[in-house]
Amino acid sequence: MFLALREMRHSKARYSLIIVIMLLVSFLVLFVTGLARGLAYANISAVENMPANYYAVQKDADHAFRRSQLSAAELSAARSIAGEQNAASLAVQMSTITADQADAKADVTFFAVDMNGMLAPKVTQGTGITNETQGSVVADSKLEESGVTIGSTIKDQASGLTFKVAGFVDDNSYSHTPVVYINTLDWKAMRQGFGQSGKDAEAVPYNVIALKISSAQVSDITEKLGNVEVITQKQAIASIPGYSAEQNSLLMMIVFLFVIAAFVLAVFFYVITIQKTSQFGILKAMGTKMSYLAWSVVGQVLILSVASLAVSLLLTFGMNMGLPDSMPFQLEGQTILLTCMLFVGMSLLGSLISVARVARVDALEAIGRAGA
Amino acid sequence: MSTAKLMMKQVTQTYGDGDGAMTVLNQLDLTVNEGEFVAVLGPSGSGKSTFLSAAGALLTPTSGEIFIDGEPLSHKDKSELTELRLRKIGFMFQSAQLLPYLKVEEQLLYVAKLAKLSTKEAKERSSYLLKRLEIWERRNHYPEKLSGGQKQRVAIARAWMNKPAILFADEPTASLDFSRGREVVRMIADEVTSEGKAAVMVTHDERMLEWCNRVYHLQDGVLVEQ
Numbered sequence: 039m040f041l042a043l044r045e046m047r048h049s050k051a052r053y054s055l056i057i058v059i060m061l062l063v064s065f066l067v068l069f070v071t072g073l074a075r076g077l078a079y080a081n082i083s084a085v086e087n088m089p090a091n092y093y094a095v096q097k098d099a100d101h102a103f104r105r106s107q108l109s110a111a112e113l114s115a116a117r118s119i120a121g122e123q124n125a126a127s128l129a130v131q132m133s134t135i136t137a138d139q140a141d142a143k144a145d146v147t148f149f150a151v152d153m154n155g156m157l158a159p160k161v162t163q164g165t166g167i168t169n170e171t172q173g174s175v176v177a178d179s180k181l182e183e184s185g186v187t188i189g190s191t192i193k194d195q196a197s198g199l200t201f202k203v204a205g206f207v208d209d210n211s212y213s214h215t216p217v218v219y220i221n222t223l224d225w226k227a228m229r230q231g232f233g234q235s236g237k238d239a240e241a242v243p244y245n246v247i248a249l250k251i252s253s254a255q256v257s258d259i260t261e262k263l264g265n266v267e268v269i270t271q272k273q274a275i276a277s278i279p280g281y282s283a284e285q286n287s288l289l290m291m292i293v294f295l296f297v298i299a300a301f302v303l304a305v306f307f308y309v310i311t312i313q314k315t316s317q318f319g320i321l322k323a324m325g326t327k328m329s330y331l332a333w334s335v336v337g338q339v340l341i342l343s344v345a346s347l348a349v350s351l352l353l354t355f356g357m358n359m360g361l362p363d364s365m366p367f368q369l370e371g372q373t374i375l376l377t378c379m380l381f382v383g384m385s386l387l388g389s390l391i392s393v394a395r396v397a398r399v400d401a402l403e404a405i406g407r408a409g410a
Numbered sequence: 411m412s413t414a415k416l417m418m419k420q421v422t423q424t425y426g427d428g429d430g431a432m433t434v435l436n437q438l439d440l441t442v443n444e445g446e447f448v449a450v451l452g453p454s455g456s457g458k459s460t461f462l463s464a465a466g467a468l469l470t471p472t473s474g475e476i477f478i479d480g481e482p483l484s485h486k487d488k489s490e491l492t493e494l495r496l497r498k499i500g501f502m503f504q505s506a507q508l509l510p511y512l513k514v515e516e517q518l519l520y521v522a523k524l525a526k527l528s529t530k531e532a533k534e535r536s537s538y539l540l541k542r543l544e545i546w547e548r549r550n551h552y553p554e555k556l557s558g559g560q561k562q563r564v565a566i567a568r569a570w571m572n573k574p575a576i577l578f579a580d581e582p583t584a585s586l587d588f589s590r591g592r593e594v595v596r597m598i599a600d601e602v603t604s605e606g607k608a609a610v611m612v613t614h615d616e617r618m619l620e621w622c623n624r625v626y627h628l629q630d631g632v633l634v635e636q
Binding site (some may be wrong): 040281 | 459462463469489492493494495496497501503507509510511512513515519520521524525549552568571580
């Protein structure tokens with residue numbers, strides 16, 4: 039590192055420039071990653087926060103919750119394998135509500151769940167509801183932004199039913215809409231509201247069954263239930279409308295940024311290395327080992343990428359504090375660590391081209407050469 | 411008599427093969443002993459660079475054997491040659507070739523570091539050499555702030571830093587005017603005497619030979635003594 043550090047000390051401008059470029063790229067990487075995570079979370083937090091690890095959906099539903107229809111018979115069959123508490127029915131209904139006091143309309147997703155089961159919402163404000171209450175709901179706190187408060191009355195436009203908001207839960211979104219939890223009683227009422235007879239509503243009560251099971255039980259359930267497919271939480275999230283499209287385009291940006299970072303650094307260092315070819319020849323003639331020179335190049339890249347990452351992490355956190363709440367941004371320690379490691383890894387990969395170039399420099403070039 | 415600092419035996423270097431083969435060194439013999447300063451003269455293209463590369467363990471000759479301080483160079487792999495260059499050979503290059511980003515003193519400390527000298531030892535040795543070569547006052551300057559003569563003096567100091575057995579100088583006076591060039595050669599000669607080592611200088615300038623013990627002309631791949 040003797041050479042690496044002193045060279046950076048001497049050519050401050052040159053290396054500062056590289057740091058600035060790296061800084062901008064790594065900042066963009068972190069920021070877009072944070073946005074992608076934030077957007078994902080804002081999109082599907084309701085499903086991500088469910089304690090279930092598998093979901094049983096109808097076989098021909100293409101993993102999509104709303105296309106799937108399961109009956110009470112299938113729920114009890116699933117429960118017989120997974121256990122009473124580890125299988126819970128979930129019905130999903132997207133709709134639009136109007137709030138009386140607030141004079142506002144909002145798109146929401148109704149989740150009809152068993153209030154004693156594992157999917158029961160964890161109320162953070164107000165009170166919860168039980169399986170017996172009628173006409174009361176627990177809503178995602180995002181609805182507050184539309185002017186809905188505890189005690190407000192909301193009206194489901196499709197069925198014409200009105201509900202009183204009893205409590206709020208945090209971080210419960212589905213397909214970017216706030217989730218409104220209702221119990222099975224109200225669910226049946228809502229189905230009848232759509233003009234189905236009571237009997238039909240009884241027969242088609244649920245969309246999917248959320249399961250908390252081991253992977254060994256997956257095949258048991260698939261076998262026993264016949265027309266269902268058991269998918270993982272990840273698969274379920276990926277099939278939520280809009281999720282994959284959103285995440286894939288952001289992912290593509292991130293991947294490109296990584297590649298750009300690696301290339302910028304690689305090209306910069308390659309050019310610098312070519313400029314220094316005769317110096318490397320001299321160094322080798324004087325008896326510098328190749329490993330020392332390689333470490334010198336890699337060390338410089340390491341210092342530059344870590345330094346720029348450190349600054350861009352600060353920038354990212356600073357930016358995050360200044361962001362409005364409506365802009366979803368989420369960066370967990372694990373994601374940061376992974377992103378940083380990838381970034382440094384890509385930078386080192388880019389530096390290998392320069393190392394290869396240095397390895398090809400012959401000490402012979404030092405002899406018979408005029409000029410520096 | 412102690413072992414010769416440099417011994418070249420029947421060294422031949424050819425480039426290409428078949429009819430197009432060009433023999434640059436042709437069964438060349440040379441022995442340089444302790445305290446000797448040898449000059450090798452020759453016009454450009456006469457093979458001076460090849461001669462210096464072979465003697466300086468940068469190039470493995472087509473045939474023949476070279477001994478540096480009694481150690482044969484053949485059968486050494488690349489990293490062993492690198493190690494040998496570090497410890498046994500001091501190089502002076504045309505136009506000094508100092509590293510632009512190291513201050514004068516660091517140029518010397520760097521080679522000491524490669525040779526794993528202790529910091530204290532390295533500091534002592536570098537201050538000793540820099541003072542003797544009268545550039546101690548400039549120890550904290552970058553090479554870009556030095557004159558050509560001063561740069562070559564730093565190069566001399568750097569070459570002697572690890573107490574090599576022999577110093578090879580490649581046209582050390584090429585970028586200097588006459589009087590500065592003579593000064594540099596005199597300093598090399600002084601160091602050879604005071605350190606009890608040997609030096610080989612390759613040059614095309616016949617005016618620089620005053621302090622050399624022996625002078626050779628490189629002609630048709632062999633050395634002819636004047």
